[in-house]
Amino acid sequence: MIERTGSVALVTGASRGLGAALARRLAADGWTVAVNYRSGAEAARAVVEEIRRKGGAAEAFAADVTDEESVTTLFAEVGRALGPVEVVVANATGPQPSITVEELTWQGHLDQLLFFVKSPTLLLRAALPAMKARGRGRLIQIGSDSFARALPGMSAYVAAKGAQLGLTRSWARELGPHGITVNLVAPGWIPVERHADLPADELAAYVAETPVRRTGTPEDVAAVVSFLASDAAGFVNGEQITVNGGHTVT
Secondary structure, eight states: OOOOOSOEEEETTOSSHHHHHHHHHHHHTTOEEEEEESSOHHHHHHHHHHHHHTTOEEEEEEOOTTSHHHHHHHHHHHHHHTOOEEEEEEOOOOOOOOOOGGGOOHHHHHHHHIIIIIHHHHHHHHHHHHHHHHTOEEEEEEOOTHHHHTOTTOHHHHHHHHHHHHHHHHHHHHHGGGTEEEEEEEEOOOOOGGGTTOOHHHHHHHHHHSTTSSOOOHHHHHHHHHHHHSGGGTTOOSOEEEESTTTTOO
16 A cells, blocks of 8 residues: 555546546545546545545545636635645546447547547646645556457547557646646556446456456556655656557557
């Protein structure tokens, strides 16, 4: 466990799935966690209550992190309730439909860029004043190994994930002198609640292609996020860390 006390970490899309696991791990590390959600207030409260039962500190905050006014309000509310945000984990995502090139529209691209370019930009801009004032900050983006895998039928999603990596690298160079690091965690396929109905043969095929012969878990990703949020990662900046059991090793 990497101990922290009193500092605030914001995890977007944290009411369920991977985001909830990230929030739980950061709280176990000693961070005061702002659990963001857009819908599903009851689920977000359940995450907060679980964290508190285990001795951690957390509060739930509703906000659409793709909307500028909503993000501004979110940071104001978190600041009043918990204090300035030191770590932002940009995890929130939306639908990721498979769309052939023949069916792909500009709106299809915009739907993905909304979550992986606009939202991180809004979050970082809102967090920067407090981070610069403290001389320390962390932006941890949750990407995907799909950019490396170049999945057919997913070009809008893959392009947006590539843009997210580009932002990570550019922001890392720009903000490093201020004590702010920017990194990206790129998970492979991490089964969560929404994958409960996945056919067994598809699961077996993925496992067979993965050198460690298993699927990833939310806790695998949370361990890397925990490290990047910590003081121990102060010299790690502008990196993509892939968490997929070697699935994309060539």
